[in-house]
Amino acid sequence: MSTATNEGRGRRMGGAAGGTPSTAAHALLPSPEPVQLVDPEGHPHPDDRYPLPDGDRLLGAYGRLIAGRRINDQANALVRQGRLAVYPSSHGQEACQVAAAVVLGDEDWLFPTYRDTVAVITRGVDPLEVLTLLRGDWHAGYDPHEHRVATQATPLATQLLHAVGVAHAAKLRGESTVVLAMCGDGATSEGDFHEALNFAAVFHVPVVFFVQNNEFAISVPLKNQTVAPSLAHKAIGYGMPGERVDGNDLAALLAVLGAAVDRARDGGGPSLVEAHTYRMQAHTNADDATRYRSADDVERWVLKDPILRMRTYLKTLDLLTEESEQAFAADADATAAVIRKGLNTEVEVNPTELFEYVYTEKTSQLREQAALLREELARDADAAAAGTDGSMEGDQR
Amino acid sequence: MTQTTEAPAPGTTLPDAGAAPAPRATTFAKALNAALADAMEADAAVLMFGEDVGPLGGVFRITDGLTARFGEERCFDTPLAESGIMGMAVGMAMNGMKPVVEMQFDAFAYPAFEQVVSHVAKMPNRTKGKVRLPIVIRIPYAGGIGGVEHHCDSSEAYYAHTPGLTVLAPATVRDAYFMLREAIASPDPVVFLEPKKLYWSKEEVDLAELRRTYDDGEAPRRIGRAVVARPGTDATLISYGPSVPTALAAAAAAAEEGRSIEVIDLRSIVPFDDETVCASVRRTGRAVVVAEAPGFASVASEIVARVQERCFHSLAAPVLRVTGFDIPYPSPKLEHFYLPSVDRILDAVDSLQWED
Numbered sequence: 046m047s048t049a050t051n052e053g054r055g056r057r058m059g060g061a062a063g064g065t066p067s068t069a070a071h072a073l074l075p076s077p078e079p080v081q082l083v084d085p086e087g088h089p090h091p092d093d094r095y096p097l098p099d100g101d102r103l104l105g106a107y108g109r110l111i112a113g114r115r116i117n118d119q120a121n122a123l124v125r126q127g128r129l130a131v132y133p134s135s136h137g138q139e140a141c142q143v144a145a146a147v148v149l150g151d152e153d154w155l156f157p158t159y160r161d162t163v164a165v166i167t168r169g170v171d172p173l174e175v176l177t178l179l180r181g182d183w184h185a186g187y188d189p190h191e192h193r194v195a196t197q198a199t200p201l202a203t204q205l206l207h208a209v210g211v212a213h214a215a216k217l218r219g220e221s222t223v224v225l226a227m228c229g230d231g232a233t234s235e236g237d238f239h240e241a242l243n244f245a246a247v248f249h250v251p252v253v254f255f256v257q258n259n260e261f262a263i264s265v266p267l268k269n270q271t272v273a274p275s276l277a278h279k280a281i282g283y284g285m286p287g288e289r290v291d292g293n294d295l296a297a298l299l300a301v302l303g304a305a306v307d308r309a310r311d312g313g314g315p316s317l318v319e320a321h322t323y324r325m326q327a328h329t330n331a332d333d334a335t336r337y338r339s340a341d342d343v344e345r346w347v348l349k350d351p352i353l354r355m356r357t358y359l360k361t362l363d364l365l366t367e368e369s370e371q372a373f374a375a376d377a378d379a380t381a382a383v384i385r386k387g388l389n390t391e392v393e394v395n396p397t398e399l400f401e402y403v404y405t406e407k408t409s410q411l412r413e414q415a416a417l418l419r420e421e422l423a424r425d426a427d428a429a430a431a432g433t434d435g436s437m438e439g440d441q442r
Numbered sequence: 443m444t445q446t447t448e449a450p451a452p453g454t455t456l457p458d459a460g461a462a463p464a465p466r467a468t469t470f471a472k473a474l475n476a477a478l479a480d481a482m483e484a485d486a487a488v489l490m491f492g493e494d495v496g497p498l499g500g501v502f503r504i505t506d507g508l509t510a511r512f513g514e515e516r517c518f519d520t521p522l523a524e525s526g527i528m529g530m531a532v533g534m535a536m537n538g539m540k541p542v543v544e545m546q547f548d549a550f551a552y553p554a555f556e557q558v559v560s561h562v563a564k565m566p567n568r569t570k571g572k573v574r575l576p577i578v579i580r581i582p583y584a585g586g587i588g589g590v591e592h593h594c595d596s597s598e599a600y601y602a603h604t605p606g607l608t609v610l611a612p613a614t615v616r617d618a619y620f621m622l623r624e625a626i627a628s629p630d631p632v633v634f635l636e637p638k639k640l641y642w643s644k645e646e647v648d649l650a651e652l653r654r655t656y657d658d659g660e661a662p663r664r665i666g667r668a669v670v671a672r673p674g675t676d677a678t679l680i681s682y683g684p685s686v687p688t689a690l691a692a693a694a695a696a697a698e699e700g701r702s703i704e705v706i707d708l709r710s711i712v713p714f715d716d717e718t719v720c721a722s723v724r725r726t727g728r729a730v731v732v733a734e735a736p737g738f739a740s741v742a743s744e745i746v747a748r749v750q751e752r753c754f755h756s757l758a759a760p761v762l763r764v765t766g767f768d769i770p771y772p773s774p775k776l777e778h779f780y781l782p783s784v785d786r787i788l789d790a791v792d793s794l795q796w797e798d
């Protein structure tokens with residue numbers, strides 16, 4: 046690669062302009078330790094690069110944190126009651142969930158995974174529409190354009206390239222949109238993760254890659270995914286800055302993700318933020334985490350809970366009053382009640398919809414198949430009316 | 443997301459009556475687990491790797507206990523990357539190993555597609571047989587388990603359409619054991635499709651007996667050999683993998699209505715057993731193919747074409763298909779509208795021009 050190219054890249058990156066390749070590279074490196082602004086005991090932990098967000102902002106986000114925990118609890122309960130097919134909980138990761146949503150403006154886009162239900166709801170998507178996927182009525186229950194939230198991605202890391210595409214189009218269209226794309230630690234091993242970072246850097250598009258490192262990919266611990274010094278270090282290989290942040294520190298997340306979003310919006314290009322957090326519960330309700338980790342490991346992270354430290358911090362500063370705590374709790378209860386009520390109501394599924402959206406216009410084959418199913422259903426209905434067992438599933442006629 | 447699944451408890455662990463091993467209720471999952479263990483025991487070149495197959499034992503527990511028994515070098519977790527898993531398997535097979543890899547779910551095998559199609563399938567042919575790739579790609583596949591999107595694809599046609607791949611789909615506990623052993627022993631790459639909904643189905647078998655039978659070379663070959671799962675005289679249902687139990691249930695229901703239906707369990711999609719299938723159809727004169735995958739350009743289509751070409755003069759009616767609709771696999775609450783049902787099969791049988 047010629048020097049000219051390196052200088053060109055350096056200028057585009059900002060910050061490292063004009064430096065030798067090694068100082069340019071140095072500028073892309075993450076902090077040696079994850080950025081922390083409030084420690085687990087709730088004490089401030091000043092950092093000259095990242096000022097503490099102001100009290101109002103923190104208080105507002107704290108309210109969302111309380112709601113986020115409540116959403117996780119409620120969804121877990123609904124799985125136990127058989128109302129949801131499955132729920133990948135973000136219990137313990139709520140600070141990441143809230144921060145990812147609240148650092149974005151209305152013109153921005155969020156690209157979440159299956160684990161990021163709380164982030165999606167925090168961004169304003171109707172909780173019942175979000176939970177459609179996990180309830181099993183349809184694959185995606187909300188319109189991605191309405192709140193600029195992509196569908197929750199299950200095939201790992203694939204959504205990161207879509208995020209790059211949305212950002213690239215926004216750039217071509219002259220929009221000021223920033224895209225925040227989420228993935229887990231395990232997903233960083235997929236090829237698509239690497240292709241997305243490289244594309245974003247080469248096209249210099251406004252994407253913030255937000256990796257929630259919760260130390261596990263189902264049963265596989267991080268040490269089996271990578272021997273890099275950190276996941277944030279991977280950014281440098283693609284020519285973008287990486288940063289590490291305490292993923293249970295809401296204040297630090299708001300500051301670090303906020304800076305990455307600002308930087309992207311100001312034309313600074315993509316960056317990667319790795320939040321160090323922990324998956325407190327099993328991968329999903331169907332997983333048995335005792336097979337691969339000890340209760341002690343989990344216990345250690347209880348003390349680092351994101352809610353605990355923020356509550357202490359806000360109380361010490363007299364920012365969190367008895368009334369606001371009650372208001373937040375009432376708010377969280379109200380959200381949980383909406384979810385509970387909605388999911389306890391049987392929704393009518395419409396089987397003829399199966400053929401409606403495969404193509405913009407139904408093929409003649411699909412029209413035929415839809416007619417066949419309608420006929421079957423009508424026959425079943427007649428049989429049911431006549432009191433015989435004509436149900437499609439019935440293995441006897 | 444992946445729905446990891448514990449085998450449902452009821453009846454799974456029967457109280458051990460005595461010391462002597464005897465036929466006991468054994469799940470499809472357990473038979474696969476035993477086949478892997480026995481193959482690893484028999485041949486040190488056999489390795490098992492993939493996602494969560496180590497200490498966890500796989501999300502369906504098919505590799506349960508293998509790491510503990512054979513060590514981390516023989517059964518291990520890789521970084522989370524299917525293309526990586528498949529590509530590394532190619533290299534390992536080039537250097538004396540017999541890798542068995544697990545793709546966690548059907549739809550999560552797609553990142554490995556490039557490796558499968560361009561290398562796994564083609565390498566032996568490109569090198570005029572100088573490089574053989576004895577790889578087994580295990581894929582928990584198909585639906586009927588209430589799984590959310592990307593967990594229920596019937597992907598057999600992609601593989602069956604790719605020359606160079608052997609494609610198997612067992613439907614019984616015994617076949618699960620013998621076919622996996624045979625797949626591992628095969629010098630050619632095998633795509634081994636494990637119907638998820640059958641993982642917890644049970645048969646009375648003695649796993650030690652199966653092992654002896656296989657090791658003594660007494661197990662009849664299954665690759666390329668279909669089997670008559672239920673004899674009959676009036677019509678033939680041709681099926682494989684997850685649809686076999688549905689076809690058998692349809693045959694049982696038809697018997698109550700006075701119709702004798704033969705059911706063929708293909709077991710091996712590629713190589714395809716024209717002989718067994720056609721012999722049956724020539725005898726019965728009528729046939730319906732039952733498969734869960736969307737019907738358009740499917741394995742079911744291929745079967746119909748082959749039967750039509752070979753048995754035309756014996757046929758009393760066109761060969762029909764009962765398949766999934768040509769739509770993406772539905773969400774849990776809608777899947778029963780999609781899956782081939784006993785009623786749909788019986789309807790198809792009814793329309794085989796019995797009056798003529």
Ligand SMILES: Cc1ncc(C[n+]2csc(CCOP(=O)(O)OP(=O)(O)O)c2C)c(N)n1
Nearest residue numbers: 199200201229230231232261262263444550
């Ligand atoms: C391409 C692909 N391969 C495998 C899976 C199955 N799977 C679902 S979640 C998961 C673990 C992901 O771990 P991580 O990225 O760390 O996210 P986390 O679940 O911890 O939030 C796996 C292997 C998948 N969804 N997609």
Ligand SMILES: [Mg+2]
Nearest residue numbers: 229230261262
């Ligand atoms: Mg993880």
